[in-house]
Amino acid sequence: MAATVCFVILVLLVANTVGIRIARQVYEVTDPDDWASASFDCPRECFCPPSFPTALYCENRGLKEIPSIPSRIWYLYLENNLIKTIPEKPFVNATQLRWINLNKNKITNYGIERGALSQLKKLLFLFLEDNELEEVPAPLPRSLEQLQLARNKVSRIPQGTFSNLENLTLLDLQHNKLLDNAFQRDTFKGLKNLIQLNMAQNALRNMPPRLPANTMQLFLDNNSIERIPENYFNVIPKVAFLRLNYNKLSDAGLRTSGFDVSSILDLQLSHNRLTKVPRISAHLEHLHLDHNRIRSVNSSLMCPPFHAMAGMHDSFSDGPRLRYLRLDGNEIKPPIPMDLMVCFRLLQYVVI
Numbered sequence: 001m002a003a004t005v006c007f008v009i010l011v012l013l014v015a016n017t018v019g020i021r022i023a024r025q026v027y028e029v030t031d032p033d034d035w036a037s038a039s040f041d042c043p044r045e046c047f048c049p050p051s052f053p054t055a056l057y058c059e060n061r062g063l064k065e066i067p068s069i070p071s072r073i074w075y076l077y078l079e080n081n082l083i084k085t086i087p088e089k090p091f092v093n094a095t096q097l098r099w100i101n102l103n104k105n106k107i108t109n110y111g112i113e114r115g116a117l118s119q120l121k122k123l124l125f126l127f128l129e130d131n132e133l134e135e136v137p138a139p140l141p142r143s144l145e146q147l148q149l150a151r152n153k154v155s156r157i158p159q160g161t162f163s164n165l166e167n168l169t170l171l172d173l174q175h176n177k178l179l180d181n182a183f184q185r186d187t188f189k190g191l192k193n194l195i196q197l198n199m200a201q202n203a204l205r206n207m208p209p210r211l212p213a214n215t216m217q218l219f220l221d222n223n224s225i226e227r228i229p230e231n232y233f234n235v236i237p238k239v240a241f242l243r244l245n246y247n248k249l250s251d252a253g254l255r256t257s258g259f260d261v262s263s264i265l266d267l268q269l270s271h272n273r274l275t276k277v278p279r280i281s282a283h284l285e286h287l288h289l290d291h292n293r294i295r296s297v298n299s300s301l302m303c304p305p306f307h308a309m310a311g312m313h314d315s316f317s318d319g320p321r322l323r324y325l326r327l328d329g330n331e332i333k334p335p336i337p338m339d340l341m342v343c344f345r346l347l348q349y350v351v352i
């Protein structure tokens with residue numbers, strides 16, 4: 001049990017590294033001259049904390065419209081209201097905005113005026129989760145680092161939407177209505193710094209094509225993906241966290257090399273249709289294969305080839321790095337192959 005808890009914490013820490021880096025950039029010192037203005041320009045509907053003059057709190061108030069945003073504001077909280085539109089006007093003076101939270105509103109694409117978002121030249125974080133968007137909104141400010149669009153109805157990505165977003169590190173499109181045809185040849189072109197792409201819980205049948213080269217975290221759980229194309233991972237040579245839980249992957253849908261990709265550290269393939277353990281690389285640390293149709297585990301077949309460093313006889317430090325393995329919910333008959341440990345000498349946690 002202790003091993004499970006440690007594992008969960010580790011993954012959260014690693015998965016959050018993007019957020020940590022950006023949060024550090026955002027909390028900078030503000031000019032004390034702005035303090036005096038905090039009291040008189042506070043919109044009636046909102047709260048302006050005197051100790052935090054760059055923040056404007058207008059959340060949970062049943063608002064139907066966005067109030068005029070004073071120029072000193074960096075952080076704008078508008079979540080959980082009844083807002084349908086994002087016009088340009090309330091933002092004309094809000095040139096310092098870094099962060100907008102508009103989660104849990106009723107915003108549609110028709111309600112977003114064309115220049116409303118792109119005029120915010122310093123915006124880093126845009127939260128639009130739980131709204132009624134059918135497309136990724138465009139144009140977006142080029143400064144953007146995180147775009148959170150979970151739980152909308154997004155099925156379209158207008159051409160060129162991401163082409164200038166060179167600083168975007170995180171794109172969250174989970175729980176939307178994306179089909180394979182949402183992607184064009186150049187959809188992701190320009191996302192030079194994208195680290196995390198989350199498209200879990202959509203309606204994809206294929207892996208998204210031509211992903212940005214720096215992608216490290218690719219989350220595609222709860223789609224209907226049946227196969228991984230040959231050479232798929234060549235264009236994303238840094239991918240380290242790959243989640244494909246709850247898809248329709250079968251042995252026939254895997255490349256001959258399986259998931260033998262040396263950058264992958266955490267591979268999640270739970271709730272698929274695999275009958276065999278796919279090939280893995282010696283660098284893999286966490287492997288989730290629970291709830292498939294695997295009948296047997298042959299330790300010598302599963303053991304990835306690894307190369308001892310020249311001159312070293314005991315290659316313990318060079319051996320396969322697998323530490324965590326889930327095989328429960330399969331059709332594996334006892335006895336549990338204890339010779340797994342002969343290959344995976346670092347294995348700390350196994351569930352069969």
Ligand SMILES: *[C@@H]1O[C@H](CO)[C@@H](O)[C@H](O)[C@H]1NC(C)=O
Pocket residue numbers: 068069070089090091092093
């Ligand atoms: C923007 O600032 C100008 C000058 O302070 C002010 O007159 C105007 O009402 C402001 N507009 C909005 C929408 O806040």
Ligand SMILES: *[C@@H]1O[C@H](CO)[C@@H](O)[C@H](O)[C@H]1NC(C)=O
Pocket residue numbers: 142143144166167
């Ligand atoms: C991207 O980030 C870098 C480093 O923080 C910054 O210098 C640059 O201006 C940003 N680009 C845009 C388009 O905002």
Ligand SMILES: *[C@@H]1O[C@H](CO)[C@@H](O)[C@H](O)[C@H]1NC(C)=O
Pocket residue numbers: 200201221222246
């Ligand atoms: C996928 O679906 C399962 C079963 O409905 C659910 O438990 C899980 O939270 C979902 N995961 C994601 C990332 O959407």
Ligand SMILES: *[C@@H]1O[C@H](CO)[C@@H](O)[C@H](O)[C@H]1NC(C)=O
Pocket residue numbers: 298299300301
């Ligand atoms: C495991 O695979 C190896 C290599 O194909 C084979 O020689 C061996 O008999 C298999 N072991 C079992 C228990 O099936």
